[in-house]
Amino acid sequence: xxxxxxxxxxxxxxxxxxxxxxxxxxxxxxxxxxxxxxxxxxxxxxxxxxxxxxxxxxxxxxxxxxxxxxxxxxxxxxxxxxxxxxxxxxxxxxxxxxxxxxxxxxxxxxxxxxxxxxxxxxxxxxxxxxxxxxxxxxxxxxxxxxxxxxxxxxxxxxxxxxxxxxxxxxxxxxxxxxxxxxxxxxxxxxxxxxxxxxxxxxxxxxxxxxxxxxxxxxxxxxxxxxxxxxxxxxxxxxxxxxxxxxxxxxxxxxxxxxxxxxxxxxxxxxxxxxxxxxxxxxxxxxxxxxxxxxxxxxxxxxxxxxxxxxxxxxxxxxxxxxxxxxxxxxxxxxxxxxxxxxxxxxxxxxxxxxxxxxxxxxxxxxxxxxxxxxxxxxxxxxxxxxxxxxxxxxxxxxxxxxxxxxxxxxxxxxxxxxxxxxxxxxxxxxxxxxxxxxxxxxxxxxxxxxxxxxxxxxxxxxxxxxxxxxxxxxxxxxxxxxxxxxxxxxxxxxxxxxxxxxxxxxxxxxxxxxxxxxxxxxxxxxxxxxxxxxxxxxxxxxxxxxxxxxxxxxxxxxxxxxxxxxxxxxxxxxxxxxxxxxxxxxxxxxxxxxxxxxxxxxxxxxxxxxxxxxxxxxxxxxxxxxxxxxxxxxxxxxxxxxxxxxxxxx
Amino acid sequence: xxxxxxxxxxxxxxxxxxxxxxxxxxxxxxxxxxxxxxxxxxxxxxxxxxxxxxxxxxxxxxxxxxxxxxxxxxxxxxxxxxxxxxxxxxxxxxxxxxxxxxxxxxxxxxxxxxxxxxxxxxxxxxxxxxxxxxxxxxxxxxxxxxxxxxxxxxxxxxxxxxxxxxxxxxxxxxxxxx
Numbered sequence: 030x031x032x033x034x035x036x037x038x039x040x041x042x043x044x045x046x047x048x049x050x051x052x053x054x055x056x057x058x059x060x061x062x063x064x065x066x067x068x069x070x071x072x073x074x075x076x077x078x079x080x081x082x083x084x085x086x087x088x089x090x091x092x093x094x095x096x097x098x099x100x101x102x103x104x105x106x107x108x109x110x111x112x113x114x115x116x117x118x119x120x121x122x123x124x125x126x127x128x129x130x131x132x133x134x135x136x137x138x139x140x141x142x143x144x145x146x147x148x149x150x151x152x153x154x155x156x157x158x159x160x161x162x163x164x165x166x167x168x169x170x171x172x173x174x175x176x177x178x179x180x181x182x183x184x185x186x187x188x189x190x191x192x193x194x195x196x197x198x199x200x201x202x203x204x205x206x207x208x209x210x211x212x213x214x215x216x217x218x219x220x221x222x223x224x225x226x227x228x229x230x231x232x233x234x235x236x237x238x239x240x241x242x243x244x245x246x247x248x249x250x251x252x253x254x255x256x257x258x259x260x261x262x263x264x265x266x267x268x269x270x271x272x273x274x275x276x277x278x279x280x281x282x283x284x285x286x287x288x289x290x291x292x293x294x295x296x297x298x299x300x301x302x303x304x305x306x307x308x309x310x311x312x313x314x315x316x317x318x319x320x321x322x323x324x325x326x327x328x329x330x331x332x333x334x335x336x337x338x339x340x341x342x343x344x345x346x347x348x349x350x351x352x353x354x355x356x357x358x359x360x361x362x363x364x365x366x367x368x369x370x371x372x373x374x375x376x377x378x379x380x381x382x383x384x385x386x387x388x389x390x391x392x393x394x395x396x397x398x399x400x401x402x403x404x405x406x407x408x409x410x411x412x413x414x415x416x417x418x419x420x421x422x423x424x425x426x427x428x429x430x431x432x433x434x435x436x437x438x439x440x441x442x443x444x445x446x447x448x449x450x451x452x453x454x455x456x457x458x459x460x461x462x463x464x465x466x467x468x469x470x471x472x473x474x475x476x477x478x479x480x481x482x483x484x485x486x487x488x489x490x491x492x493x494x495x496x497x498x499x500x501x502x503x504x505x506x507x508x509x510x511x512x513x514x515x516x517x518x519x520x521x522x523x524x525x526x527x528x529x530x531x532x533x534x535x536x537x538x539x540x541x542x543x544x545x546x547x548x549x550x551x552x553x554x555x556x557x558x559x560x561x562x563x564x565x566x567x568x569x570x571x572x573x574x575x576x577x578x579x580x581x582x583x584x585x586x587x588x589x590x591x592x593x594x595x596x597x598x599x600x601x602x603x604x605x606x607x608x609x610x611x612x613x614x615x616x617x618x619x620x621x622x623x624x625x626x627x628x629x630x631x632x633x634x635x636x637x638x639x640x641x642x643x644x645x646x647x648x649x650x651x652x653x654x655x656x657x658x659x660x661x662x663x664x665x666x667x668x669x670x671x672x673x674x675x676x677x678x679x
Numbered sequence: 680x681x682x683x684x685x686x687x688x689x690x691x692x693x694x695x696x697x698x699x700x701x702x703x704x705x706x707x708x709x710x711x712x713x714x715x716x717x718x719x720x721x722x723x724x725x726x727x728x729x730x731x732x733x734x735x736x737x738x739x740x741x742x743x744x745x746x747x748x749x750x751x752x753x754x755x756x757x758x759x760x761x762x763x764x765x766x767x768x769x770x771x772x773x774x775x776x777x778x779x780x781x782x783x784x785x786x787x788x789x790x791x792x793x794x795x796x797x798x799x800x801x802x803x804x805x806x807x808x809x810x811x812x813x814x815x816x817x818x819x820x821x822x823x824x825x826x827x828x829x830x831x832x833x834x835x836x837x838x839x840x841x842x843x844x845x846x847x848x849x850x851x852x853x854x855x856x857x
Contacts, residue, residue: 047727266789502787
């Protein structure tokens, strides 16, 4: 049994010994180094780009501008709201926007080429705050249907708002700001691309959470057939949402590789990471919550301003997810949520773990504490009174089938010594509790609810799992191996997991919307069960027993006293006789047709211990304490405690 | 915007150097401005030390120079005489690496070689018994995934396994020290 037990990551030896190969570590002969020329202006018209001097420099192999690429936009939000090119064509809209890209023999030569590109800009008036962008007569970034810098406006009323407002005896209002946040993955974003002109195939080693997403976008943006683009397996040094869709380097590296016919590596610097890659969207939330005489929430009214940055990317769906969370956390009788996504001349926001949730949760939970203080009730009691419970359907239509929020809060209360610590007071240290609600498996993209996987039982008795996602540090490789070990009764040490490689793995849209475990593991489980069934059948034939009595244990098919190794039970297959092309032997597919959002565990995040008042002289961040660590499995990405630490009230 | 862009242009002055890398005398041809990190990775193929911030902020490129942990991105190759990298330390560090795996002290693994190298240096001289001092000693190595509690816990475990006499255990629970 490996599920539910704490196991070492199956690749622990490689990961701890410097043996893992990240994009920067992959060795290929003749790699060129790429660099990006970026806009120095927040908003400007490009009048001319002169790359001739740069092209003539020693060691420079290629210089590309937008005119060298097909005139296509990154596809975001299903295409409807797409607005950004891989390289700026006529206008730059934020400092750091990609204008040109070069490939050279050495980094120094690439830097020299960047310095030699001459761009003539006509600076345009820029708007760098939401307020400025919404001001009358503000310069506009895009030609939006709104006729303004409003990229999206959502206005929703839920439930019996008027009645709920009348029932309120107390209301609390406030304004809560959750600023931008960088993912700050330890590994800088990067891509290594190689083009084979004879076969017309493009290979990519790229730091991503979603290989198949990247593949599709790169193929589309460069006018290639999907089959021409092959992703290769590579270690990924953190994601946190940053790499859950295509980002801004893959296409550029790929285009340079095609142009030069040489492998090209484009890895961002730490400065580029912070200054130019997509960040968490800044939310400015005006919130009012009402409560009736019994301490039950009556209504919630929210007006949310979301700073989109210069391009859409995930802005619309992050805003939508935030609206959903705003209408869903805790039971209310009515809710009104208005959200406005506003273009500004700053680097764009994008997907970031939590996806709009942390920003609105910060507002809701801050206000819950204020409400508790106003009412003179215990903040945890107020939360328990109003908790979402199993069977509830929230205003946003989220059906809570299972969830132990109340039990979670009660557990946290005891575990962190809530009552004892609360009464102490005056020490400058305290405890706090906040609740969050998160959905997984959003079906916002085609095939988002699909994951395929394959399991091979090989001649040497090893089992190979093939799934097309990636493991950015969240442990999917080990998780998939655990699932297969469980189903096939083999030891973890005999399981290999292949990820990402689009020649070896079947389709999987990757790790985003917290779908990695739900979708990919379910597909792997289905494949493993199919394989187990066939192994049992074949073993039953060989042992001359009914299939029903065969079980799989410790690498063997066992029936009573008789046992044969699983490799002897399997059908001759891949590679054994050199006859059959490579294909999934035991395929599994997870296709949740009718389900809009997958099951998500109701879970509170409890008990951050905060120092209030002035920042401690040591400059340390407040210590945060996880209140509900799941037992027996690795918490994927414990860094979440930091994710929540960016908000501030004002 | 890229720190490597500030590399000055100088007249090529390639010189020979013979550092000992992971116990082996190695011959390299370097220019005066070459960084140890680039030489290790690009010339010697030792890519366990990671290139991340390039200016001594994150510790992902930590190696031992004469036994002392340094950030290879801040060291001139010309001044590196005795170097140990994660590749050379992996065997000695096996108990620590296992403890990392058991304590959940790594996730994406990118910072891990640097953490292990610094951990080896600390284990050689004996871990500080004091929790705060140990954290201080590890503070040059950033980790984005784990929140550090597992790393500290793994170091303590490895120290217990390798030390002849018991080392003081941390007073705070691992979860509580996050």
